Amino acid sequence: MPQFKQLRSVEELEQFLQEPGKRLLFKHSTTCPISANAYGEFQAFLEGQQLPAAVIHVIEDRPVSNEVADRFAIKHESPQIFLLEEGGVKWHTSHWKITKQAIEEAVQA
Known part of the structure; x- marks a missing residue:
């Protein structure tokens, strides 16, 4: 099973954003079938x-x-994914x- 953190506070978000290198952030609605997909x-x-x-x-x-x-x-959307690098958004x-292929292409770009 893939490893990722669930961010539950602005402080946890801050810590995640300050880490070096590329990272993915996924905004998920637990009640939406599109988000589940x-x-x-x-x-x-x-x-x-x-x-x-x-x-x-x-x-x-x-x-x-x-935040x-x-x-x-x-603009907030759900589901929504961000590729972060150097403290900014490289892709979203x-x-x-949001597909496996789209994420792969963004990360490799």
Whole structure:
């Protein structure tokens, strides 16, 4: 099973954002079937990967989700994925565009 952190506080988000190198951040709605599909794609990508990754449950941890939108000035969507590097967003997408292949292409770019 892929390894990733669940970020439940703004402090945990801050710590995750300060780590060096590329990392993935996935915003997940536990009540949305589209998000469930995208979450499966996210997990499929992480199989066998060493890339640090984290998930935010947007309903349960709304302040953390809102902080991501505010910090990067990117409209909140769910599901939504971000490739982060050097403290900024290198790539992001949402909904049905979240696929294992799309994530692979973004990470390799």
